Amino acid sequence: MGISVRRLSKSFGAYHALDCVSFEVPEGQLVALLGPSGSGKSTILRIIAGLESADSGEVQLTGADAEAPTRNRGVGFVFQHYALFRHMTVRKNIAFGLEVRRPRPSRNELRRRVDELLNLVQLTGHADRYPSHLSGGQRQRVALARALAPRPKVLLLDEPFGALDARVREELRTWLRRLHDEAHVTSLFVTHDQQEAFEVADQIIVLNRGKIEQIGPPQELYERPASPFVTEFLGAVNLLRVETVLGMNVQYDEAPLPVEIPGPHGMAAIYVRPHDLDITRQADGRPAWRARIRRITPLGGLTRLDLTLHDGANLHVELTSDRVRALALNAGEDVFVAPRDLKVFHQPSPFVENYVI
């Protein structure tokens, strides 16, 4: 086991940052800690690194209790704002973790390892530059090389791409995944960006208010979310009222709803993803709503449609642009809209009406 966290709790004054959190990161995997800000994800990372101490619970790194002080734990840490040593060249930065070793590696060894890492992060020509002369993406790559230099047992990344602009971010994501496939260091990275987590991670741990909501591979989380929170957090979704769903215009032979819906007075949160809705010109026997198209927004390959149902509820639908063209849809037209898939959470808590996320 790469990283094992058991019953971790931590409070800052009256604020419970972590509440009995347990999870494991298998050796060699890249796992994402995903959650909104304040969900406690960075705190977990800092506790694993020993930069913060937990009130209770334990952390194991590659099978051994991590009770050593930070400097002897063998973790590599990558900070959101790089935290490079400003007064050192790129080479010096990367070599830092090697030079503090006892016995200190020989000059040749140092040079070879640093060159190897410069090559790995594709910054070979930049060895003698200072951090201030590098772009944000380059700085973060130096930070990664610096963290990897002493061959850490685990690599921890705290919102590593949070300070970069969208294009560089995307590049670095793919690059990080490739790097991990080559290096196989057990890695745990913190992000609030679900797309980032989906693109990079083998497994995702979804956190909310210091508690774990769900753990699993990205696709599984997306297809079988365990809670309304996970459903909402993993991408755009329509939240519907029970009455709206029961009021579907069922024509011809009564086709059953794809899921069981509680009676009109039951409490439930019903979610439909925008791409799980289909639009037809004619009712085709599936349960469907009549709706009016308010607005059509082309987004390249996909097109987003804002619909209003007859009971006033709003729906966001995502279709391929080809499909929209084939149906020749225009704003203001009346159409039928049918859900392919619904997620129902039976829960006592009421929710906001016509709430579209």
Add this chain to the structure above:
Amino acid sequence: MTRRSPPGARKVNGLLGNVLTTAVVTWFLVLVLMPALSLVRGAFANGLAAFAAIFAAVETRRALGLTLAVTLAAAAANAIFGLGMAFVLTRQRFRGATLIEGLIDLPFAVSPIVAGLMLVLLYGPQGLVGRSLESIGLQVAFAWPGMVLASCFVTLPLVLREILPVLRECGVDQEEAARTLGASRGRIFWQVTLPAIRWGLAYGIILTIARSLGEFGALLVVAGNVLGRTQTATLLVHDQVENFDLQGAQAVSVALAATSFLLLFGVESLRKRIAAREDTEDTA
């Protein structure tokens, strides 16, 4: 080297610009440059030999030596305690931190003479602390410990005010990064923290030296101006002026002012050269 106007600089055009420039230059001439030049001219009025003769006198040498010793002691003490205080104020959270930070500037707010008086009242032979210290044979007031104490007091904010903001700005990220990389506390201080604040610290120390070289009021009260024992260079200048030895006063003044000026100029040009290499002004 190409000169670029700083960002945000806009040229003030026409007559108004010329008037403003002339006014600024004139003000600087009248206030700073001309008095300084007249001092230098006075000091060398009787030739280089006469100037040198003044520094050959035992009295002058003693005074300058004492000033140098007191200044260096004060600078060292301020560097060490300034660093310590800055660390505590930025890295530790405790009750009264804001109060202490507010009081840092107190030595600037009170007149040096008042500062000297405060020290004499406490550490003098009749003072609360002075009495017990004297009973174990340590004289503070009217002796060098009092002089160092007075110099430290009036220069206390200089080092702190320089390094506090730098220490705040660079945060703990770099230190934490060094910790995860396996560095010991000592190594982190010497290789990560100190280089990050070195210019602030250097400035603070240089300012401390410049300020305590020229300190007069606090020393006058605390040291008592005992010839050959507690007479510093500024006190000597004072006596020389009183005794109409203008030649001597001017020579010693030039020596003090030139030292301060060269120190400030030196540290600034060194900083510029290194900053150009590292671009440390940029946030890395």
